[in-house]
Every structure is written in C-alpha cells, then in structure tokens.
Amino acid sequence: MFETTALNTRSRRIEGLVRILFLMMAVMLILPVLIILGMLIARGGPVLSWAFLTTPPTNGMTAGGILFPLVGTVWLVTVALIASVPVGVAAAIYLSEYAPDNWLTRVINLAIINLAGVPSIVHALFGVGAFVLFFRFGTSILAASLTLAVMTLPVVIVATRESLRSVPRAFREACWNMGATRWQTIRKVVLPNAISGILTGVILEVSRTAGETAPIMFTGAAFFLPFLPQGVLDQTMAMSMHLFVISTAVPGVPEELPYGVALVLISMVLVMNALSVGFRMYLRGKKKW
Amino acid sequence: MPTRTTGETSGSSGVALDIDRRDLAWYVDKAVAGLVFVAGISAIIFIIGIFVFITREGIGFLTSAFDFKEFFGSPAWRPTSERKATYGALALIAGTASVTGLAMIVSVPFSLGAAIFIGEFATGKTREALKILVELLAAIPSVVWGFIGLSIMNPLIIETFDVPIGLNILNSGIILGLMAAPIMTTIAEDALKAVPDSYREAAEALGATRWQVTRRVVIPAAKNGLVAAVLLGVGRGFGETMAVLMASGHSVNMPTSVFDSVRALTATIAAELGETAMGSDHYRALFTLGILLFVVTFVINLTADLVVRGIRKR
Numbered sequence: 001m002f003e004t005t006a007l008n009t010r011s012r013r014i015e016g017l018v019r020i021l022f023l024m025m026a027v028m029l030i031l032p033v034l035i036i037l038g039m040l041i042a043r044g045g046p047v048l049s050w051a052f053l054t055t056p057p058t059n060g061m062t063a064g065g066i067l068f069p070l071v072g073t074v075w076l077v078t079v080a081l082i083a084s085v086p087v088g089v090a091a092a093i094y095l096s097e098y099a100p101d102n103w104l105t106r107v108i109n110l111a112i113i114n115l116a117g118v119p120s121i122v123h124a125l126f127g128v129g130a131f132v133l134f135f136r137f138g139t140s141i142l143a144a145s146l147t148l149a150v151m152t153l154p155v156v157i158v159a160t161r162e163s164l165r166s167v168p169r170a171f172r173e174a175c176w177n178m179g180a181t182r183w184q185t186i187r188k189v190v191l192p193n194a195i196s197g198i199l200t201g202v203i204l205e206v207s208r209t210a211g212e213t214a215p216i217m218f219t220g221a222a223f224f225l226p227f228l229p230q231g232v233l234d235q236t237m238a239m240s241m242h243l244f245v246i247s248t249a250v251p252g253v254p255e256e257l258p259y260g261v262a263l264v265l266i267s268m269v270l271v272m273n274a275l276s277v278g279f280r281m282y283l284r285g286k287k288k289w
Numbered sequence: 290m291p292t293r294t295t296g297e298t299s300g301s302s303g304v305a306l307d308i309d310r311r312d313l314a315w316y317v318d319k320a321v322a323g324l325v326f327v328a329g330i331s332a333i334i335f336i337i338g339i340f341v342f343i344t345r346e347g348i349g350f351l352t353s354a355f356d357f358k359e360f361f362g363s364p365a366w367r368p369t370s371e372r373k374a375t376y377g378a379l380a381l382i383a384g385t386a387s388v389t390g391l392a393m394i395v396s397v398p399f400s401l402g403a404a405i406f407i408g409e410f411a412t413g414k415t416r417e418a419l420k421i422l423v424e425l426l427a428a429i430p431s432v433v434w435g436f437i438g439l440s441i442m443n444p445l446i447i448e449t450f451d452v453p454i455g456l457n458i459l460n461s462g463i464i465l466g467l468m469a470a471p472i473m474t475t476i477a478e479d480a481l482k483a484v485p486d487s488y489r490e491a492a493e494a495l496g497a498t499r500w501q502v503t504r505r506v507v508i509p510a511a512k513n514g515l516v517a518a519v520l521l522g523v524g525r526g527f528g529e530t531m532a533v534l535m536a537s538g539h540s541v542n543m544p545t546s547v548f549d550s551v552r553a554l555t556a557t558i559a560a561e562l563g564e565t566a567m568g569s570d571h572y573r574a575l576f577t578l579g580i581l582l583f584v585v586t587f588v589i590n591l592t593a594d595l596v597v598r599g600i601r602k603r
Contacts, residue, residue: 029474119527
C-alpha cells in the first residue's frame with residue numbers, strides 16, 4: 001500500500017534540494033555580517049584599550065581616544081529615554097487597557113507604523129524645525145535627544161503594548177472584582193506583571209538611540225568639542241557622529257582608528273541587543289501562565 | 290451614576306445609590322485615563338507635527354523658486370551656483386531609485402527565502418538561532434554600515450571589477466540590501482506564521498511534501514503579507530541616509546551603470562543642510578526634499594498597511 005512511486009521519489013528529491021536552497025539563502029544573509037564583524041574585530045581590536053576609552057580625541061581627532069563622544073552618547077541616550085519612556089509606556093497603557101476598537105485606535109496604530117517608517121533625515125528636519133528653531137532650544141543635547149525620542153517612540157510603545165497584552169485578562173478581572181479602579185488594577189497588577197517585558201523594549205530603544213546619526217547631526221551633535229557638555233543646553237560629541245566625521249571629513253586619520261570607534265559603537269549596540277534577547281528568552285522560560 | 294467599579298457592573302441593583310463614591314481613587318482614575326489618552330494620541334500628534342514643521346520651513350521654496358518642471362524634470366542640482374541656482378531633483382530621485390532598486394534585487398529573494406526557511410523548514414534551536422541572528426543584523430547602526438561600505442567594500446569592488454571608484458550604486462545597493470533584509474525577513478516570517486496550521490495539516494494529509502505545502506498552500510495564503518514585507522523593505526531603503534551618503538559616492542549623476550556614483554535624496558539633505566543659511570532658497574529646497582521623502586514613505590507605509598488589512602478581512 002505504501003510503495004514509493006517514481007513521482008514520490010522525485011518530489012522527495014526536490015524537497016531536499018529546496019530545503020538546502022533556502023538554508024543557503026538564510027546563511028547568505030547572515031554570513032556577510034559575520035565576516036564584516038570579524039574584520040572589524042581584527043582591525044579595530046588592537047586599537048582598544050582602557051586609555052582609548054578614557055582619553056579625549058587629540059591632534060585634530062587623529063589621535064587619542066573616544067572619551068568625549070562616549071560620554072556624549074550617554075547624555076543623548078539618557079535624556080532621550082527620560083523623554084520617551086513615560087510617554088511611550090503611557091501610550092501603550094492606553095492602547096492595551098483603554099482603547100476601544102474604533103477608527104481612532106486604527107489611526108493611532110497607523111501613526112505608530114508611520115512614525116517608525118519616516119526616514120531618519122526627515123526626523124532630523126523635524127528636529128531642526130521644531131526643537132532647535134520653534135522651541136528655541138538651539139543646537140543642544142535637549143533638541144537632539146527630543147528628536148531621538150520622537151523617532152524611537154514606536155519601539156517603546158510596541159514592546160510595552162505587547163507585554164501588557166500578554167498579562168491574562170483574568171488577572172485584571174480578579175482585581176476589578178475586589179473593587180479596585182482601572183488605574184489601581186493597572187498599577188498593582190498589570191504593570192508589575194509586564195515590567196520585564198517593558199524593560200526589554202527599553203533596552204532595545206537604548207541600542208537604537210545610541211547608533212543613530214542623521215537625527216542628531218543638525219540638532220545637537222558637534223563635529224568636535226574640546227570639552228564635555230555641562231548641561232542639556234550644551235552641544236556634545238557623539239559616537240555615531242564621531243565615526244562619520246573621522247571616516248569622511250578629517251584628513252590624516254590613521255587607518256585603524258575608525259575601526260576602533262566602529263567596533264566600540266557596534267559592541268555597545270550588539271551587547272544591548274543581546275541583553276534584550278537574552279532577557280526575553282529568560283522571561284519566556286520563567287512565565288507561569 | 291459614577292461608581293468605583295469599572296467594567297462589568299451588574300445594572301441598577303438599587304443598593305446604596307445615594308452614597309457618593311467619588312473618593313480620591315476615583316479622581317486619580319479619571320486623571321490617569323485622561324493622561325494616557327493624551328499619550329495614546331501622541332503618535333498622531335508627532336506625525337502631524339513632523340509634516341507641519343518641515344512644511345513650515347520648506348513652504349517658502351514651494352511658493353517662490355519652485356518650478357515643477359525643473360524640480361522633477363531636470364538633473365541639474367546646483368543650489369550654490371553663482372550665476373543661477375537650479376533645483377532639479379531628477380538626478381537625486383534617479384540616484385535613490387537606482388540604489389533602492391538594486392538593494393531590492395539583491396535582498397528580496399534572500400529575505401523571502403530566509404523567511405520561508407525560518408518559518409516552514411527550520412525547527413527548534415536552528416529556528417531560534419536564525420531569528421536572533423536576523424534581529425542582531427537589524428541592530429547594526431547605519432553609520433557603521435556606511436563605514437563598512439567606505440573601508441571594506443570600496444577596495445573590494447575596485448579590485449574585483451577593476452573600476453576607478455568603488456563608491457557607487459553597486460556598493461550602496463549591496464549595503465542597503467543587507468540593511469533592508471532583516472525587516473523584510475521578520476515581516477515575511479510573521480505573514481507565513483499567520484497562515485493557520487490547519488491549512489498545512491490538510492495539505493500534508495493529502496500526501497504533499499513540505500515544499501509542496503509551502504508553494505501551493507502557504508505562500509498563496511500569505512501573499513499579501515509578503516507583498517507588505519517587500520514594500521516596507523523598499524520604504525526602509527528609500528529613507529536610509531548615512532549608509533547611502535557614505536557608500537554611494539555622492540556625486541550628482543544620471544546613472545548609466547551600477548559602477549556610477551550617484552547621490553540620493555536623503556544624502557543630499559544630510560550633506561548640505563549644515564552649509565546653508567537659514568531661510569535661504571537652498572535651505573528651503575532641502576526641506577522641500579524632506580516633504581517629498583515624508584510623503585512617499587507615508588504612501589508606502591499606508592499601502593503596506595492596507596495590503597495587510599486585506600488578508601485580515603478575508
């Protein structure tokens with residue numbers, strides 16, 4: 001009854017070939033990146049040292065380390081998080097806990113998708129028009145960070161919304177039945193159960209924010225500064241901008257220096273991402289419902 | 290009658306109706322509901338804000354120096370010319386289109402292939418590992434990609450093809466393809482996952498192999514999602530700035546081969562905005578390019594959303 005026919009063998013052979021073909025495609029996507037990472041490590045690795053991280057750029061950025069850009073990126077990311085996390089989490093609470101299924105909610109979701117899809121240079125133009133000029137923040141950390149905050153808002157909203165939605169409805173109902181208000185329920189039951197998922201989203205946002213260049217070019221990141229920023233109304237250097245500047249606009253930079261900067265930048269971003277992925281997998285394993 | 294319980298209250302039981310329950314918790318609840326609503330519509334506010342603020346800066350150009358025929362028909366982008374500044378964006382549009390086009394040719398087959406492998410063939414650990422690698426691929430900052438184009442791809446292309454300049458359509462197209470691949474793979478895989486397992490089981494019960502199931506059942510069912518994935522990839526490539534600025538050669542040029550250097554719309558803004566005087570025609574023209582970029586990506590995203598909605602309705 002189950003004799004293999006010629007047709008059967010043929011389709012099985014095709015099956016095997018197709019499988020290998022698609023595997024090759026997936027590998028081809030990932031392989032170049034691994035090679036590139038390897039090259040960055042090979043060429044940038046020797047540059048790295050404690051002194052590289054803790055001395056400012058010197059000699060017209062052709063020598064020295066990356067202290068000022070590194071600290072600048074920390075400033076930019078911190079201020080951007082302070083601005084975007086509360087708004088993003090609140091927006092996600094609205095979408096997950098309050099929003100009815102109507103046209104407004106559909107428009108909000110469409111706006112979130114669009115906000116994530118607007119080119120980064122258009123966000124930069126918005127930052128110049130709104131924060132630098134209209135609100136008169138000038139080119140400053142504040143203007144640059146707010147631009148970054150608007151740009152990465154969808155990351156926080158989407159991650160938080162998903163983690164709020166994964167809290168079972170029964171948890172909320174149990175709390176409502178005790179006479180708690182909607183907000184009491186959210187604060188005491190929903191948020192504590194979703195906090196780790198939200199954190200995953202925030203880490204992801206940090207990694208996105210740290211790597212962006214275009215949005216900060218005209219809103220607050222400086223070509224070169226001989227000092228550290230003292231407050232949010234100062235300009236600052238930034239890692240991504242520094243890599244762009246020394247690899248395109250500064251003559252006489254030793255060949256391995258930009259590799260070192262690129263390696264530090266990509267390590268920051270990938271470590272953050274790996275942390276977020278690891279955290280998510282750990283949570284999935286721990287989840288009781 | 291305001292009560293503290295929200296949600297399912299059991300109608301009018303008539304008990305204790307005269308007790309005013311508007312205590313502190315009730316007021317806090319109402320205040321929070323208002324606050325999260327404002328945050329909820331913030332995405333809409335920002336989208337409108339982006340459009341308003343870039344239009345506010347760019348409108349002066351549209352009403353004065355803007356000439357429709359020149360803007361879309363002339364390849365002469367000479368905003369700093371002493372004699373007569375011209376604002377022909379055709380070469381920039383061609384630059385963006387050629388780089389994005391090549392990127393899609395390079396990455397669509399691989400992205401969809403990878404999505405099919407991850408979604409339909411791979412299992413367990415392999416699948417998880419591939420998904421994580423694709424996610425990490427998406428995390429590499431665009432300025433790092435640009436640097437890779439500049440310092441690794443550039444000499445490689447010069448050597449391999451024996452051309453004088455390695456910063457060209459080929460270079461930026463490959464870089465952009467690698468950048469757009471993760472978003473296409475992720476969304477395409479989501480689309481495949483959205484096809485109910487009962488479809489696959491039904492086909493397998495009839496004796497179909499995995500590939501037959503994929504080709505005849507899963508792909509047709511997920512078609513719209515796959516189209517949306519490609520559209521979002523196009524949007525990503527179209528809007529990419531730093532990588533294209535650094536890897537495309539950045540010279541105003543109507544491209545005739547993949548070894549020509551070109552300049553993209555996004556890269557033009559990034560390279561020139563810092564050198565323009567605020568309020569000048571040039572400055573406003575750059576914001577006008579921004580309006581063009583905004584409108585095109587908006588249309589792409591909207592189309593992708595409508596296409597996806599098409600499958601949900603069915």
